[in-house]
Amino acid sequence: MSVPHITGVKICGLTEEAGFDACVEHGADWIGFVFFARSPRFVTPQRAASLAARGPGRAKTVGLFVHPQDEDIARVLEHAPLDILQIYASDARAQDVAHRFGLPVWLSIPVAGREELPTSCPVQRLLIEPRPPKDATRPGGNAQKLDWSLLAGWAPAFPWMLAGGLRPDNVAEAVGVTGVPAVDVSSGVESAPGIKDPALIASFVQNARGVREG
Template sequence: MSSGSLPSQGLQRGVKICGLTEEAGFDACMEYGADWVGFVFFERSPRNITPQQANRLSARHAGGAQRVGLFVHPEDDTLARVLDVVSLDVLQIYASDDRAASIRHRFGLPVWLSKPVASADELPTVCAVDRLLIEPKPPTTATRPGGNAQKLDWSVLHGWKPTFPWMLAGGLSPDNVEQAVKETGAPAVDVSSGVEIQPGIKNPDAIKRFIHNARAPLFHIN
């Protein structure tokens, strides 16, 4: 689907497995029904891959999970070079609201924007793109954005009632994702290091358990 939305309506929680670099992890995402798979195009990430590598992985399965490309403050030329090689369904961006909206207009693809938060008063009230990712702010010593395997304090989401699509990220794992969605009501969840053997190398069994546990406490998505 080109909208970057959930592939079905009703009782369904979206699951994204990010940072795919190798065949076993990618194949497990497809086998166990992930909604999105994420390719990281950011050189400082241990999960960084080239557009050619992403294209080879993507070509292993026609259809299935939507392909998401993750970019950190990308230039238009960078995005264009990647899209010339690998077909992506969604662009996940670390940038300002205005820049994310500009990318959406320029490339005509759904854009998801990261919104790191540390407290309830930092939760967004509007969304200028197709989806927001709510995750913890990185530590001051971090060399890259994102959850950095840190768990968000889920209590900051209590009482937050967004009217736009969003996704919970940061410190999720097969062991805590069920509790996370029960506490936050997240309509979608995103994991990377929580299903890995080592950075960039996924554990197929952990992927299976994460997807199953994320969807265990089903609820109706409006």
């Protein structure tokens, strides 16, 4: 008998205690902190460390960086205990970061069509998301939804994750259409930019995994 797949869940852009505690309570696999100043979800290394201390070891911590220099990452790691580095960068730069810091690296891959889907993974995981609007001030976290049909039947041999426009009311459909092993949400579980809603977090995790209470 095959064991049913349990969809991995990452909640990104935590800035406050209630949201962090909800991620831990409802069993998120990864909790993300954004170290990109243009984002409304930006946190300092010290703030990330303070939040992470509320639930050590209960979920893996992911630090998101946009085209970072080594010193940017090192400055964060002096304070915040990150398990994973998620970056926007080239394949070669992502490999450099993995080698330099000895941590798993996830590489964000914005796509607009099936022909842009990657055929190999230079690091530990790829994060597939829609290309940002031309006038966007940040490469991700724009609440855009990818056309999931682009991913139907796509079954790469490497770990990957889906992001972009996911919410509690559509994540089950996204998982069903794409067969994705893990999902990433930020604005879809917020009551305001950077402020997570515990009830939405609970619903998102439950729906991503096909779990219902009661």
